[in-house]
Structure formats: structure tokens, C-alpha cells
Amino acid sequence: MSAPIVLGIDLGTSNSVGAVMQGDRIIIVPDAEGNRIHPSVVSFHPSGNVICGHKAKARRIVDPENTVFSTKRLIGRRFSSPEVRAVRARAPYVIKEGPSEQPMIATRGGEFTVPQVGAIVLNYLKQLAEVHLGQPVAHAVVTVPANFNDGQREATKAAGRLAGLEVLRILNEPTAAALAYGYGKSLQSRIAIFDFGGGTFDITILRLQQRIFEVLATAGDTYLGGDDIDLRLVDAMIQAFLTVHGIDLRQAPLAVQRLRAVAEQVKCQLSDRARAMVRVQEIAHGQGGAALDFSFSLTRDGMNAKVVDIVDRAFVVCDEALRLAGTDVSQIDDMVLVGGTTKMPLVRDRVRQYFGKEPRADINPDEVVAVGAAIQGATLMQDVGAGERPKALLLDVTPRALGVATVGGYADTIIQRNAQVPIEQNRIFTTSADHQTQVVIQVCQGESRRFDENTALGELKLEGLRAARRGEVRIVVTFEIDTDGILRVKAKDEETGNTQGATIHVLGTMTEAEIQAAMPQDAGGRAPGQE
Amino acid sequence: MAAPTTHQAAEEVRALVEELFAGLDHLPYYAFLGITPGATPGHIQEAFYRRAEKLHPDRFFNLSDLELRNQIYEVYKRVAEAYRVLESPAARKEYDEGLARGQFRLIRQEREGLNLKQPDEGIESPQAKRFFRLGLDALHAKDLKGAHMNFTFALSMEPGNAVIKAQVADLEAKLGLKKRPG
The missing domain is CATH 1.10.287.110 (DnaJ domain)
Structure with a gap:
């Protein structure tokens, strides 16, 4: 009996890719038109149909209010977070506040949580895979940026479940890329994965020793991506139009939306040529209602000058990753470029300058992450003949420190950043008041000494403590980060050995009950339809 | 094979x-x-x-x-x-x-109590604090009515305090004091 097929999914900010491994062969899942990468866009059509991928992307211009994109920037984020505010300021679709402080997207098709929108994209890939392979697909490995926090990972996993997929693993994107690069090659080297995507930048340093892929350090910037470059070009276009026609296109969201698509085009064109010229018809109306067209021309050097400061922010993060890995830049044997933004010649030049060598050119930066996810899926499904050596073994790390709040607004680090997972750390808590029967522990991710400068994950509540004088009850709390990078908590009364109820409510994502209620074909749950 | x-x-x-x-x-x-x-x-x-x-x-x-x-x-x-x-x-x-010294595992010594929030944290007025503590004591003694009374007093000392309100609401539910809609 052959092992079940596992769909490797790179769920990207702008685009998603699905891959499966059959035997030793990798298949990238195409759509009906043969496209191998699929825009992570969902459009709610007036007919009631939900459209995904390239067809949905085309609707960004004609139906911007009902065409949802870049939701990866929202996943696992609280409504009040700066990230959600930034997306709300730009997005043409409506984002409201939902339960558990999570953002909800309101369209003509109804209101959706961010994991539900993610689920539509994941389900689309699942269906493409099923059509292409001619068999059902029920398992997946889904990748996330290395610097995704606990809430973002939970939310991504929830999206997978809502899509009808059993998510075997949440895998870090750069680690997936490393696996795709080194799989089956028996290498002994140090490599850097330079992952510059649409929404985030990550750098990961690994040590490869035959089948073992040990992550030494990972660092990233969640506010840095190709979208920032597009927006910079949009600003330039708006400025140019303002200068010529005296009209501020910022007042016209539809025009801005069209310019974003144009900016992306210009950027991609300038990867192959030295000059790009575009003409946008009827972008605005001038005096007397006359339609105005917009022509824009830019050289590659011109673009580079406008965006070089954005690109260079990546190398500050590289410095940090190398320091954390205890590695000198000269010890890096190979660099693997991942993500669409690395197709820019400017990025390649800067990488070459920084590392002092040529990056790998034989790897497809758009597909490599999904390929790695497919390999990991197949490896996990590998039959557990304990005599057989694993084909690949990933030793990954947790990208963020985990801490708890202490008096005075400070945070105490419990799990250090870049610690290998799975990891557990114990901490002893005592009561601080007589008869105290419950305690609330605030948990955060981040390295800052001050609690509020870190990302608050949620509150851990211990209940049913033995009523006693203060300080008498000692509770050993075990914080554990599992192989998905997800936090688990256990608590035990040191004296009695009783296990305490410990739940952590992660804000900004769906609760278990909400997920259950939203499950499409959950036999135990209520069907959403009414009869 | x-x-x-x-x-x-x-x-x-x-x-x-x-x-x-x-x-x-x-x-x-x-x-x-x-x-x-x-x-x-x-x-x-x-x-x-x-x-x-x-x-x-x-x-x-x-x-x-x-x-x-x-x-x-x-x-x-x-x-x-x-x-x-x-x-x-x-x-x-x-x-x-x-x-x-016989320690087979490296566990760093913890500072005790530091990590906990006081149960009455977030309550400003000393009187409210006092009744709130009395409420907790009553709760510990399984005296729900007494607890409710003390928490209600605490709330009157500091109206609108979310910590106290939560306790009052919790007890009202337990004691069936709150009328259920419908």
C-alpha cells in the first residue's frame, strides 16, 4: 500500500503554489490553463460563485470591494494591531472587527474570518491537485514565514482544517526551501536561504550534514516585501500624474488599485529589460469630464534608485541572522533565493555584493517552497521501518522568544529565540495572595524587556488551585513549542502532583468552537444551511 | 526483504x-x-x-x-x-x-511570586480592595451569598471596575439572580 499523497502548499501573500511528490518525482499543481502559480485572491462574484486564482485576480480591477487579496498580512492578527490598520488603510475591501478581536472581511458573499478566506485558497489548491492527480487529497503540509508567531501559525492551521485538509505540519518557508535545495544531495555545507516575498522577508542559516538539515538561526522582517516596492512605484506614478494634470489619484481608490497592478507589471518588466513603458487608459476625468490617460515610463536604474532603501533593509536582518548563527559571511557556501522579489536584478546584485559570491541560479524562487513542503510531507509519511534511515530530517528552531509578564510591566523570557523545537521549559509559579485559587499569566512573543513592546499572545489561566496561604502553592508550568512551532502549556501542582487546567486563549484568531462551527463537512457539527 | x-x-x-x-x-x-x-x-x-x-x-x-x-x-x-x-x-x-550536586537537569532558579498578577490588581480604591478580598475569602469558604454581597459592595466603591464586575456577574449567574432573557 502506498502512502497517502500529501499536498505541499506555499500559501503566499500574493501567490500560492501546490506541489506533490510521487515516488521521487515532484509535480507542481497547475490550473486549467496550465498556470503553476496561483494568485492568493478570492473574489465573490454577483452570481454567488466564489472565484480563486488568476480569474479572481482579474476581478481586482472590476470588482475591488468584493475581491480579497493579501489576507496573509491579516492572518492571526488582532483587529487593533498596526498590521491590520495598515491593510485597512489600503485595501479596497471592507475589514470589520469580529469575535476574539479578529478582523472580519465583509463582502457581498457574506462576512468571513481570515482563516476562512485562507481556507478558500487552500481548498482551491486541493481541488486543482485532485483534478490533476485524479484522486482525493486529504493531507497537507502548509508553509508559513519563519517569523510567523503562534497566533499566525494557529490561524493557518485552522485555515487548512476549514479547507478539508489534515495539516500534518506547519513548516517554515525558508526551511522548506532548504529541503528542496539539499534533498537527496548528501551535502555537507552551510547555506543561507534569502526569502524575499510579497509581504515578508526572512533569512535562515542552515547547516547541512547529509540528511540532516539543522537550522542555526532565522531572522526576518514582517513589514518588508515586494508589495512595499509596488507601493513605492504607485507613489511615483501618483506624483507624476499630479505634476502633469494637477489631479490627486489618491482620492480615487479604483485608480490606485489599477496603478498597483501596473506597478507590479513595471517591476516585473524591469527584471528583463532596461526600460518599461506603460499606458493606462481613462485613469481619471479632467475638466469637463474628459477622460485622461496616463503614460508612465521608467528605467531600471530609475526604479532601483527609488527602491534601493527598501531592498537594503533586508541586509540589516542578514547581519542579525549571521550573528545569531555564530557564522561569518565567508563561511556561507551557498545562497538560495526564494520569493518573487528575488527576481529583481537589484536584489540579486545586492545579495552578490553582501555574500561575496553568486547566488544559486538553478532554483525556481516561486516554486521551491512548495516543493520543500511536498518533500517534507512525503518524508513524514515515509513508512516507519525504524531500520530505514530518514530521507531527510529537519531540525528547525522557534524564531521568537517566548515570555511571561512580570510585575512592573516587564517580561521574563522563558524560551529563548532560535531554540530548536520541540522544546520545553519549566517555570515555577507561586501564589501571591492568601486563598488565591486562580492565576492569570500573560504570555508574549518577543525579546524586549518590556512586556508591551512584545507581541501579546494571550492569557494563560490556571484554575482550581488549592486554597492556601500565599506562596504555599507552587505550580510548575511547562511551556512547550511543538514541531509546528505552536505553543502548548501544561501546569502541575508541585506538591500534590495534580494537573491544573491550563488554557491559553490566543487573540486575533478563531477559537476552537468557532472553527468547529465553521467546518464544512463536519459530521458532528451543525450544517450551515437551513431547511 | x-x-x-x-x-x-x-x-x-x-x-x-x-x-x-x-x-x-x-x-x-x-x-x-x-x-x-x-x-x-x-x-x-x-x-x-x-x-x-x-x-x-x-x-x-x-x-x-x-x-x-x-x-x-x-x-x-x-x-x-x-x-x-x-x-x-x-x-x-x-x-x-x-x-x-546531584542535579541532572539545568533548571535556573526562579524568583518566586513575581510572575503572578495579584487577584485584586486593577482595583484602585482601598475600600473596594478590602471588600473584594473579603469576597474572595467568602468564595473560598463556599459562601456564595456572602461573596456576592462583598463583591457588590466593592463594586459600589468603585463602580464600573471590570475585575469586580466580572466576579459579580459570575456569582449572579451561579446564584441564578440574573433573569434569563426569553
Whole structure:
């Protein structure tokens, strides 16, 4: 009996890719038109149909209010977070506040949580895979940026479940890329994965020793991506139009939306040529209602000058990753470029300058992450003949420190950043008041000494403590980060050995009950339809 | 078919896991990595990789024996912990000193009580605090009515306080004081 097929999914900010491994062969899942990468866009059509991928992307211009994109920037984020505010300021679709402080997207098709929108994209890939392979697909490995926090990972996993997929693993994107690069090659080297995507930048340093892929350090910037470059070009276009026609296109969201698509085009064109010229018809109306067209021309050097400061922010993060890995830049044997933004010649030049060598050119930066996810899926499904050596073994790390709040607004680090997972750390808590029967522990991710400068994950509540004088009850709390990078908590009364109820409510994502209620074909749950 | 060999290896893994699992409360890190206390840094990394290849939970993702799988997970976490500590010269020194005193695991001393919020944190007025504490005492004595009374007093001292309100609402629900709509 052959092992079940596992769909490797790179769920990207702008685009998603699905891959499966059959035997030793990798298949990238195409759509009906043969496209191998699929825009992570969902459009709610007036007919009631939900459209995904390239067809949905085309609707960004004609139906911007009902065409949802870049939701990866929202996943696992609280409504009040700066990230959600930034997306709300730009997005043409409506984002409201939902339960558990999570953002909800309101369209003509109804209101959706961010994991539900993610689920539509994941389900689309699942269906493409099923059509292409001619068999059902029920398992997946889904990748996330290395610097995704606990809430973002939970939310991504929830999206997978809502899509009808059993998510075997949440895998870090750069680690997936490393696996795709080194799989089956028996290498002994140090490599850097330079992952510059649409929404985030990550750098990961690994040590490869035959089948073992040990992550030494990972660092990233969640506010840095190709979208920032597009927006910079949009600003330039708006400025140019303002200068010529005296009209501020910022007042016209539809025009801005069209310019974003144009900016992306210009950027991609300038990867192959030295000059790009575009003409946008009827972008605005001038005096007397006359339609105005917009022509824009830019050289590659011109673009580079406008965006070089954005690109260079990546190398500050590289410095940090190398320091954390205890590695000198000269010890890096190979660099693997991942993500669409690395197709820019400017990025390649800067990488070459920084590392002092040529990056790998034989790897497809758009597909490599999904390929790695497919390999990991197949490896996990590998039959557990304990005599057989694993084909690949990933030793990954947790990208963020985990801490708890202490008096005075400070945070105490419990799990250090870049610690290998799975990891557990114990901490002893005592009561601080007589008869105290419950305690609330605030948990955060981040390295800052001050609690509020870190990302608050949620509150851990211990209940049913033995009523006693203060300080008498000692509770050993075990914080554990599992192989998905997800936090688990256990608590035990040191004296009695009783296990305490410990739940952590992660804000900004769906609760278990909400997920259950939203499950499409959950036999135990209520069907959403009414009869 | 290499079935007998596979079987042998599986038994070997099982025996190793059982031995280490039983030793979670008393074996030193060195045992989890299968090395002697004199091992060089190079040895430590090599030993960890060997152990990881044998015991990493990903290898047993589909193992139907859930108990064994759980044991493997617990053992592997300690193996990784041993590697993390012994790999760093400073941490290894600290560990060795502790080991000499019989501490088989490196656990840093905690400052007590610091991590907890006071139950009355967030309450400003001293009177409200006093009644709130009395309410907690009553609650501890299972005197729900008394608790409700004290929390209600506390709330009147500091109207609108969310911490007190939550306690009052909780008790009202428990005592059935609140009328249910519909």
C-alpha cells in the first residue's frame, strides 16, 4: 500500500503554489490553463460563485470591494494591531472587527474570518491537485514565514482544517526551501536561504550534514516585501500624474488599485529589460469630464534608485541572522533565493555584493517552497521501518522568544529565540495572595524587556488551585513549542502532583468552537444551511 | 526483504526509548546523548545528530503505538535540551557544577511570586480592595451569598471596575439572580 499523497502548499501573500511528490518525482499543481502559480485572491462574484486564482485576480480591477487579496498580512492578527490598520488603510475591501478581536472581511458573499478566506485558497489548491492527480487529497503540509508567531501559525492551521485538509505540519518557508535545495544531495555545507516575498522577508542559516538539515538561526522582517516596492512605484506614478494634470489619484481608490497592478507589471518588466513603458487608459476625468490617460515610463536604474532603501533593509536582518548563527559571511557556501522579489536584478546584485559570491541560479524562487513542503510531507509519511534511515530530517528552531509578564510591566523570557523545537521549559509559579485559587499569566512573543513592546499572545489561566496561604502553592508550568512551532502549556501542582487546567486563549484568531462551527463537512457539527 | 533487520532495529529503538524514558527523572544529559562527561564539542554535535536520526519524532509520525510515540517525543525533547545546554561552553560548565550536586537537569532558579498578577490588581480604591478580598475569602469558604454581597459592595466603591464586575456577574449567574432573557 502506498502512502497517502500529501499536498505541499506555499500559501503566499500574493501567490500560492501546490506541489506533490510521487515516488521521487515532484509535480507542481497547475490550473486549467496550465498556470503553476496561483494568485492568493478570492473574489465573490454577483452570481454567488466564489472565484480563486488568476480569474479572481482579474476581478481586482472590476470588482475591488468584493475581491480579497493579501489576507496573509491579516492572518492571526488582532483587529487593533498596526498590521491590520495598515491593510485597512489600503485595501479596497471592507475589514470589520469580529469575535476574539479578529478582523472580519465583509463582502457581498457574506462576512468571513481570515482563516476562512485562507481556507478558500487552500481548498482551491486541493481541488486543482485532485483534478490533476485524479484522486482525493486529504493531507497537507502548509508553509508559513519563519517569523510567523503562534497566533499566525494557529490561524493557518485552522485555515487548512476549514479547507478539508489534515495539516500534518506547519513548516517554515525558508526551511522548506532548504529541503528542496539539499534533498537527496548528501551535502555537507552551510547555506543561507534569502526569502524575499510579497509581504515578508526572512533569512535562515542552515547547516547541512547529509540528511540532516539543522537550522542555526532565522531572522526576518514582517513589514518588508515586494508589495512595499509596488507601493513605492504607485507613489511615483501618483506624483507624476499630479505634476502633469494637477489631479490627486489618491482620492480615487479604483485608480490606485489599477496603478498597483501596473506597478507590479513595471517591476516585473524591469527584471528583463532596461526600460518599461506603460499606458493606462481613462485613469481619471479632467475638466469637463474628459477622460485622461496616463503614460508612465521608467528605467531600471530609475526604479532601483527609488527602491534601493527598501531592498537594503533586508541586509540589516542578514547581519542579525549571521550573528545569531555564530557564522561569518565567508563561511556561507551557498545562497538560495526564494520569493518573487528575488527576481529583481537589484536584489540579486545586492545579495552578490553582501555574500561575496553568486547566488544559486538553478532554483525556481516561486516554486521551491512548495516543493520543500511536498518533500517534507512525503518524508513524514515515509513508512516507519525504524531500520530505514530518514530521507531527510529537519531540525528547525522557534524564531521568537517566548515570555511571561512580570510585575512592573516587564517580561521574563522563558524560551529563548532560535531554540530548536520541540522544546520545553519549566517555570515555577507561586501564589501571591492568601486563598488565591486562580492565576492569570500573560504570555508574549518577543525579546524586549518590556512586556508591551512584545507581541501579546494571550492569557494563560490556571484554575482550581488549592486554597492556601500565599506562596504555599507552587505550580510548575511547562511551556512547550511543538514541531509546528505552536505553543502548548501544561501546569502541575508541585506538591500534590495534580494537573491544573491550563488554557491559553490566543487573540486575533478563531477559537476552537468557532472553527468547529465553521467546518464544512463536519459530521458532528451543525450544517450551515437551513431547511 | 530486510524485514528481520528492520524488526531488530525497531526493537533497538524501543529498548533505547524505554531506558531513556524511565530515566527522565534521574539520568544526566550525557546519557541522553549517549556520551561520556568528557566528550569534546565535536562529539556532542555528532552524538546529537546520531540520536536525532534515530529518535526524532518526525520519524514516528505514523506510528500507531501512541504510548511509544509519546515516550519518543518526551525523550527527544530531553535529547535536544541536552544538546542545547552541552553545546554552549558556559551552560555546560553551569550544568556540570549542578550535576556534581546531584542535579541532572539545568533548571535556573526562579524568583518566586513575581510572575503572578495579584487577584485584586486593577482595583484602585482601598475600600473596594478590602471588600473584594473579603469576597474572595467568602468564595473560598463556599459562601456564595456572602461573596456576592462583598463583591457588590466593592463594586459600589468603585463602580464600573471590570475585575469586580466580572466576579459579580459570575456569582449572579451561579446564584441564578440574573433573569434569563426569553
